[in-house]
Amino acid sequence: MPDQSAVVTRFAPSPTGFLHIGGARTALFNLLYARHTGGKFLLRIEDTDRARSTEAAVAAIFEGLTWLGVEHDGEVVFQHTRADRHREAVAQLLSAGHAYRDYMTPDELEAEREAARAEGRAVRSPWRDQDPPAGSNLPHVIRFKGPKEADTVIDDLVQGPVRFANKDLDDLVLLRSDGAPTYNLAVVVDDHDMGVTHVIRGDDHLNNAPRQALIYQALGWDLPAFAHIPLIHGPDGAKLSKRHGAQAVGDFAAQGYLPEAMRNYLTRLGWGHGDDEIFSDEQAAAWFDIRDVGRAPARLDWDKLASVNAHYIREADDARLAALTADAHRARGEALTDADLARLEAAMPFMKTRAKTIPQLADETQFLTARRPLHLDDKARATLTDEAASRLQRLSEALAATTSWTDPDLDLLIKAFAGAEGVGLGKIGPNLRAALTAGRPSPDLSKTLAALGRDESLGRIHDALSQRT
């Protein structure tokens, strides 16, 4: 016997563009709440507006959610396939006197809208309380006939109780003149039929909630719990848009953020669990309660996102990071060899602590994939005096002679060499580094040598020596 009290949440995007980061967070909160309560998380595509919905947008939503790791339970519901069921609900409303046919022309509607705005009242149709015109074959929409007295209170899980006066609510269009159902009708019917118990969505829908609640009541259905979460804003506090650098989840993927970092960051944005900043998916599910979500819109903070990302990069598998970093190199037009790939992976344990994003990791590993001969700049050449060059030559010979080309041993070798030469590392490091990387950032010299390998290292030193003027 199914548990009648089990929680069912859903994410219901409309496929009219990319998957917005705010939508992604809404999906994440729905997922988290479902996991927290042991319930189900469903996905529904709100494509009742056939003209604006596209296949590409549907694909972008699936792709974005998959990348983020927000996986739904059960089959995806496409809202437009349920139009007959929606019309059935409207027929029920009509026969019960909770809906009416509205024959206003576009011009009449426009005039009424202006009048209503000027008078500071809700839009009203004269057909609400009038018999259909003669013939009644005329084009018309079907509107909900809501009560005009009393109040409707939405006991929102995030916003608290919110009271709306019914007289301020206009009569929603349920069916368009072509017979197609509208959003406000479809959400109610679908959420009910899908058994949704908790409607968690952006707070841009808070004003729709009372109208939808009235439809539930007219249909004789129980109301789900509502939770309207604040939207995500850009760093400047304005609604997130293109000029903020990213708004689609695909943008974040392309900019080198890891999905697990995005989940952590997005969960923490607008929600908190004491002082916890970094937490696993399991912890998030265990701690997350929709009631703890904040009521104020949160701003996207690139620095903090980068910091969280840096943490997850350090935790990530080396082979996975090497592959992502290789992709970033290729995206810059570099052709990588198998040797490059091998070096990338071997170097990852100590390279991944140096970057906050994948593109940065590509920057940091440039010294690995650069092609011989590396070109020394004037300054580097100038530092390669006769004395420095002959010392570098001796170091090269010492390196060539070693039988253990590993980080700790190379480190010992360099220090022993400096001791034998009677100079500090400062007399050796800069020249060796210039020869090895030609100014590119690189880790400890011993690590740089180890990552490059014996042949490449020796070759680069040889190249540098031959560039003396």
Added chain:
RNA sequence: GGUCCCUUCGUCUAUCGGUUAGGACACUAGAUUUUCAUUCUAGGAAGAGCGGUUCGACUCCGCUAGGGACUGCCA
């Protein structure tokens, strides 16, 4: 214009009437250091304003200001 929502360090947040208002990111200073980073230590930084309620308000109420959403035969 109308309806509704929001307001703690620069940012994300903790606090659920009594705290030196805590943490994280960012920032500043110092230490470490063969480049660039990292790491470590220390530091500055907040309750929008005004009235109430209360022995006592960041926490409760009201007003003001500022931000935002909606006001579609879009979702």
